[in-house]
Each structure stands twice: as C-alpha cells, then as structure tokens.
Amino acid sequence: MEPFAMHVFVCTGGGTCPHQGSVAVHAFLKEAVARARLKSRVRVSQAGCLDQCGHGPLVVIYPDDVWYSHVSLEEAQAIFSEHILTGRPVDALRFRVGEPGAHKLARDQNGRPTQRCTLCRDGRAVTAACEGE
Numbered sequence: 001m002e003p004f005a006m007h008v009f010v011c012t013g014g015g016t017c018p019h020q021g022s023v024a025v026h027a028f029l030k031e032a033v034a035r036a037r038l039k040s041r042v043r044v045s046q047a048g049c050l051d052q053c054g055h056g057p058l059v060v061i062y063p064d065d066v067w068y069s070h071v072s073l074e075e076a077q078a079i080f081s082e083h084i085l086t087g088r089p090v091d092a093l094r095f096r097v098g099e100p101g102a103h104k105l106a107r108d109q110n111g112r113p114t115q116r117c118t119l120c121r122d123g124r125a126v127t128a129a130c131e132g133e
C-alpha cells in the first residue's frame, strides 16, 4: 500500500474545537472522502489539540501545510470540493488569525479563559467545558 497522498487532520480531541462543531466537520470530510472513493489516497483523521484553541473547528491538510480555522460545514464542503478533490487550497478559508502558532485564548493567572469565545455556535462565553488543553 502506498502512503496517503493527502492527510487531513481535524481537531476533535481538544477542549474547544468539539464545542465549536469540529466533530461534525470531521464526520462530513470523512464521509465525503469515502463517498468519492478516495480512502486509499486521502486519510481524514481526528487530532488532539492543535494549540489553536478558540479558532476551531481547525482543519490542517498535509503535505500542503494548509491550516483552516473556524470551519463551518458549508466551508468543509468547499474544502472538500476544492482542496481535497483538486489540490487547490481555498485561500479565502485559510487560518484567519494570522500564522498558526500559540493562539490559545488568553487566560488569567488561574488558567481560566478571560475572553468570550465569540465563534461558538451558541455564542456563549468560554466555560470549563470548552477550555483547551
């Protein structure tokens, strides 16, 4: 068996991205790849925290090293149709905070998030349930 031509990681294991819808994004991409009969060439994997908490759902595609943040299901469709099927990254959906790095939400001296996670689907404040690792 040849190595995968493309590896898609979706953060579903951290404390924030799942709250922002990453589980559904992962399921969608995995199913889309299976439906397109690309499973032998494209692997869609769940990832633990990618250290970008608060900017999820996070999707990273290798070997292209393209990071997508705040990926909705509609945007996951675009990523599938354009990037995964044709190999052309969707520039409009690339990581929207700047270069990937330590972009976790700010925390106080007790480690509690100090800002609202305005990207949560229900718009609620960050809670212990959606804290990153």
Ligand code: FES
Binding pocket: 011, 012, 013, 014, 015, 016, 017, 018, 048, 049, 050, 051, 052, 053, 054, 056, 058, 132, 133
């Ligand atoms: S929870 Fe997804 S990057 Fe940390």
